[in-house]
Amino acid sequence: MAEAVRRAVRAMDGAPVAARQAAPNSRAPAGGTPGKRSSWRSERGRLHQSHLLFLLPALAYMVAFFGYPVVKNVVMGFQHYTTATFYTGRAPWVGFANYTAVVSSDVFDKALLNTVLFTVGSIAGQFLTGLAIALFFRRRFPLNGVMRSLLLLPWLVPLIVSSAVWRWILDQDNGVLNRFLGDLHLVQDRPGWLTSTSLALIAVIMVNIWIGIPFNVAILYGGLQDIPEELYEAAALDGATGWRAFRHVTWPLLRPVVSVVLVLGVVYTVKVLDVILGLTNGGPANATQTIASQSYQLSFQQFDFGQGAALGNILIVISLVFAVLYLRANRRAVEQ
Amino acid sequence: MSTITHTSVQPVTRTPVRRRRSRRPWGYTALGALILAVMLFPVYWMVNVSLQPANTAVSTPWFPTRLNFDGYATALSQQGANLLTSLVVAMGSVVFSLLVASPAAYALAHVNARWVGPVLFGILISQMVPGIVVANALYSAYNDLGLLNSIPGLILADSTAGIPFAILILRAFMGNIPSSVIEAARVDGAGRVRAFVSIVLPMSRNALITAGLFTFLFTWSDFLFALTLTTTEDVRPVTLGLYQYLGAHVSDWNAVMATATLASVPALVLLLVAQRYIATGVTGGAVK
Numbered sequence: 030m031a032e033a034v035r036r037a038v039r040a041m042d043g044a045p046v047a048a049r050q051a052a053p054n055s056r057a058p059a060g061g062t063p064g065k066r067s068s069w070r071s072e073r074g075r076l077h078q079s080h081l082l083f084l085l086p087a088l089a090y091m092v093a094f095f096g097y098p099v100v101k102n103v104v105m106g107f108q109h110y111t112t113a114t115f116y117t118g119r120a121p122w123v124g125f126a127n128y129t130a131v132v133s134s135d136v137f138d139k140a141l142l143n144t145v146l147f148t149v150g151s152i153a154g155q156f157l158t159g160l161a162i163a164l165f166f167r168r169r170f171p172l173n174g175v176m177r178s179l180l181l182l183p184w185l186v187p188l189i190v191s192s193a194v195w196r197w198i199l200d201q202d203n204g205v206l207n208r209f210l211g212d213l214h215l216v217q218d219r220p221g222w223l224t225s226t227s228l229a230l231i232a233v234i235m236v237n238i239w240i241g242i243p244f245n246v247a248i249l250y251g252g253l254q255d256i257p258e259e260l261y262e263a264a265a266l267d268g269a270t271g272w273r274a275f276r277h278v279t280w281p282l283l284r285p286v287v288s289v290v291l292v293l294g295v296v297y298t299v300k301v302l303d304v305i306l307g308l309t310n311g312g313p314a315n316a317t318q319t320i321a322s323q324s325y326q327l328s329f330q331q332f333d334f335g336q337g338a339a340l341g342n343i344l345i346v347i348s349l350v351f352a353v354l355y356l357r358a359n360r361r362a363v364e365q
Numbered sequence: 366m367s368t369i370t371h372t373s374v375q376p377v378t379r380t381p382v383r384r385r386r387s388r389r390p391w392g393y394t395a396l397g398a399l400i401l402a403v404m405l406f407p408v409y410w411m412v413n414v415s416l417q418p419a420n421t422a423v424s425t426p427w428f429p430t431r432l433n434f435d436g437y438a439t440a441l442s443q444q445g446a447n448l449l450t451s452l453v454v455a456m457g458s459v460v461f462s463l464l465v466a467s468p469a470a471y472a473l474a475h476v477n478a479r480w481v482g483p484v485l486f487g488i489l490i491s492q493m494v495p496g497i498v499v500a501n502a503l504y505s506a507y508n509d510l511g512l513l514n515s516i517p518g519l520i521l522a523d524s525t526a527g528i529p530f531a532i533l534i535l536r537a538f539m540g541n542i543p544s545s546v547i548e549a550a551r552v553d554g555a556g557r558v559r560a561f562v563s564i565v566l567p568m569s570r571n572a573l574i575t576a577g578l579f580t581f582l583f584t585w586s587d588f589l590f591a592l593t594l595t596t597t598e599d600v601r602p603v604t605l606g607l608y609q610y611l612g613a614h615v616s617d618w619n620a621v622m623a624t625a626t627l628a629s630v631p632a633l634v635l636l637l638v639a640q641r642y643i644a645t646g647v648t649g650g651a652v653k
């Protein structure tokens with residue numbers, strides 16, 4: 030299973046490279062003799078055309094279910110789009126009114142901060158714990174493989190199931206966590222993990238870390254396995270073991286995998302909805318409201334699809350900004 | 366430098382390796398079991414609560430000493446239809462995703478054309494589109510097309526997870542099939558479609574199973590589209606049924622946890638079954 034994910038990740042990681050390689054390759058035949066060139070080209074053209082037919086259904090689907098929604102959302106963001114629109118078919122143009130309304134609302138600052146805290150907290154926790162566990166599983170011991178595959182379970186279980194289970198574990202009065210902490214005399218009063226405004230966000234982040242650890246372990250473990258054993262032997266000969274081996278062998282070679290894990294983690298965490306809706310519904314008093322959950326509330330609870338779309342677009346921009354920053358940082362790292 | 370390594374490092378490296386092999390392994394196993402116990406406790410707790418009688422909320426025993434299946438009886442009577450809906454939608458999405466993704470993956474793996482890079486890049490970028498954005502736009506489109514509260518509507522929307530993933534997985538696998546094999550079939554007179562169906566697809570069996578299993582799991586787990594693209598009880602996946610338990614004041618946690626356990630069955634099955642296919646997929650990938 031980890032292999033499947035790693036393959037997908039590798040394919041993803043390789044895409045920009047493929048993009049760069051594809052361009053010069055397709056121009057390569059231009060160097061051939063003029064007489065041969067035309068027939069070669071038309072043969073090639075036909076070849077590409079028929080393969081394009083293979084691609085067509087997927088292309089049509091991607092345009093309809095990713096391209097269209099994005100375009101539609103951009104348009105909706107400028108419209109007064111409500112339930113009435115479904116009956117009258119009218120969605121008056123309102124310019125940037127949705128954006129000003131959304132950004133100036135009291136919830137926005139809170140939601141933006143929560144989104145950042147939730148994303149950074151989740152990613153940091155998942156990655157560090159995941160790396161530690163992955164390093165641990167590099168050692169050879171009995172039942173290692175069985176344990177690694179069982180560890181994937183929290184990641185494979187539906188998110189809403191995890192949310193339901195944690196909601197019961199974290200329950201203030203009857204939850205098993207408070208019972209456990211109470212038995213150990215670690216807490217005086219029962220903390221309301223999901224009902225207190227100061228604890229709810231932390232609790233939601235903790236649950237999301239738990240969900241994300243298996244994915245991080247699987248991919249990082251795969252990356253660690255790809256580092257040749259000889260390098261550690263060579264490093265050991267030079268006196269680098271333990272921390273120094275990690276610093277000078279493991280980390281530099283793991284870096285490509287690390288950046289894939291982190292960028293995928295952020296892209297997926299920024300838009301998380303199931304966990305928040307399942308655990309707290311954004312409450313108490315918006316303490317766990319994020320941009321994604323607020324966008325849901327606006328569209329599907331208040332039926333103001335225009336404002337929901339505006340907030341959704343802001344979410345896309347946040348994702349894109351991060352992706353650009355990441356690609357730039359990565360290029361700089363490669364140049365160095 | 367070389368003299369130092371010869372004299373001092375040799376014994377230093379040898380002893381820990383030896384100790385690791387002889388004495389420590391079961392110690393590590395114990396530590397691994399501890400990590401596993403912490404990570405899997407919520408799953409255990411879910412199963413434990415699901416097997417308790419109703420109204421034991423205040424002091425749920427640590428172990429289900431007396432197995433009680435009332436929770437499952439309630440869950441099946443209230444969520445049975447929803448489980449069936451989830452199953453139909455998930456299987457539909459697997460068929461649809463593989464039908465759409467496998468020819469595309471083949472084209473992307475075996476053509477060295479200008480558009481391959483941009484298409485792959487587009488698939489990557491699509492992963493950044495938040496589900497709520499897709500749902501927001503699809504709701505009005507589905508409303509016009511009459512796809513709200515329909516199984517085909519959910520299958521189409523849920524495939525947003527399966528199709529990009531299947532394309533990437535299948536492309537990585539099909540790229541390993543040598544072009545010479547396909548060319549040989551073409552020389553023997555097979556058309557492009559024939560070569561794809563009778564050569565490429567059978568050779569990609571393991572990758573197809575992997576992509577199918579994951580697509581099943583993605584769709585089965587879908588919550589967002591179930592939440593936004595259904596408005597009545599006619600078509601209601603189990604994830605939404607579970608969520609609605611949480612919305613009401615929960616009194617019978619055993620029924621909730623029984624539903625949660627039933628909703629986790631595909632994950633468990635995948636964990637047990639897919640492991641084998643992935644393993645053969647890794648070795649079988651290197652076709653010679």
